[in-house]
Amino acid sequence: MSEYSNTPKEALFSPQNRKLLTNPLGKDNPINVQVLGICSVLAITVQLRTSIVMAISVVAVMGLANVIISLLRKTIPPRIRIIVQLTVIASLVILVDQVLKAFVYDVSRQLSVFVGLIITNCIIMGRLEAYALNNKPWPSFLDGIGNAFGYGWVLLTVGFFRELFGSGTLMGYQVIPGFLYDLGYENNGFMILPPMALITVGIIIWVHRHRDRSLVDIS
């Protein structure tokens, strides 16, 4: 009898694995609940387009980093695990940066230093430490992209409102009709400033906790 017979093979999308994907979207959201990765939310959500590119980049980096670290998990000496994680993330971020520069140069320029700063996004390191180091590649992958999607949807929501009210456009296209401007409507300059991103995130957290009362800390 082989040693594997005791652990029956788990289905790819077993309920447990699905939870890895869906939990970070709501109950365990990295931004709304864990309040991680806030700096990039403030910095790159002025436009929807940069938010989308950033979200996709983080999905790619997190998914791959989690898989790689999970594959290496038995060979990484615990004392130098942080530096190994950083090396993996940094290599992936450089890859992403090169791809962006090659295909969407103008967005890459708008994102400027913040692509490089994906390395410092605490969500990525947090998931590597908390999950990928102790789990198999497939669940780690799901956990990685799940958290990245959880980060991504908040990013897109903030970016949507900031661009809509701050510039009157979406994805660079004029959305707010011209006659409103003739009537005296003005773009809200406050939306373009970082504090308003923080307030928008705060409102998202407010709505989120209002819908899910289990998140409300009443201690």
Next chain:
Amino acid sequence: MKAIHNLLDKVRPNFEKGGRFEKLYRTFEAFETFLFVAGNVTNRGSHIRDAMDMKRTMFHVVIAMTPVLLFGMWNVGFQHYKAIGMEVDLLDQFLFGLIKVLPIIVVSYASGLAVEFIFATIRNHEVNEGFLVSGLLIPLIIPVTTPLWMIALATVFAVIIGKEVFGGTGMNILNPALLARAFLFFAYPAYLVGDDVWIYTNLQEGQQLIDGFSGATPLAYLAIGEIEKLPSVLEMFLGTIPGSIGETSTLAVLLGALVLIATGVGSLRIMLSVVAGGLFTGLLFNIFAVNPYMEIPAYYHLIMGGFAFGTVYMATDPVSASQTGTGKYIYGFLIGVITLLIRVVNPAYPEGMMLAILFMNVFAPLIDHYVVQANIKKRLKRMQTAEVKTT
């Protein structure tokens, strides 16, 4: 009076539990307690009865604001007719201002109270009186030319983000009225900053601006270094200068300050320490005096811009200011210092009162914390030395 009372009693069942408009009970209650003393009495324990409840406190502030408001209305008309070179009598000037300012007050109250009533209904608490003051403060601290929809938006923002998010009246960290102004200031700078916004100059046919007209405020002149164009001290003290609706007249503000101090609503400590902080920094600038702005007499700063208004009506807000006695001195003094620093040292902002007060609002709890801790430490020490002596 009797008739209104009877009417209220008649419609009351509709709003109470099981009535048709049960959900609107809080709205009904707000109007009822606004007109009459509530009918319910305490039924257990001993209580101290004091007529100085929140409604009366807030109403004192509203009374204290009337001189500023009336003067502001007149000044709006005065500046307008001065700009187009027309000579009209005092009443016409006042009426012109009244027509321009009244819609702003209505919009401010309507939008803010709408939010308050909605939240009171959803959260089932009483409609609080705090907005009675905030709703009148907001029109006083903005230029008369601000579009009404912006005022409504800013008021809604201030009430929700500044107050309701933290739990309603009495729980806010920042002064809601100033938050509304800060929102406008950062969201629509073209309407809150510059030389064209302070005086109503939408001209009718046949009217034109007089030669050499400028709508610049004294602070704007100073910011660009044209000190010779400053109005006289008397003008700045009386308030016949361009500026936000209620902020120009130091004299009217002083009248309001008298009311606030006499009724015990406003804190004299804060007012004095803000003035002290301003004068201190002004004198410090005078000593160094590396540019013309730093050479102007320190007391000029007290009568220009929103310094007086902010000192009396904004910094003394009992909720967002420091609560401890020593804390009030520190809090007020730093407001004065920071205001002058922003005015003189930072070329981006001609006026610093709003930012200084908001900044110190954030720090007020911290100041209180350390004042309380220092007091605890002092008393502990006293106790310990007493113990040593007895043993």
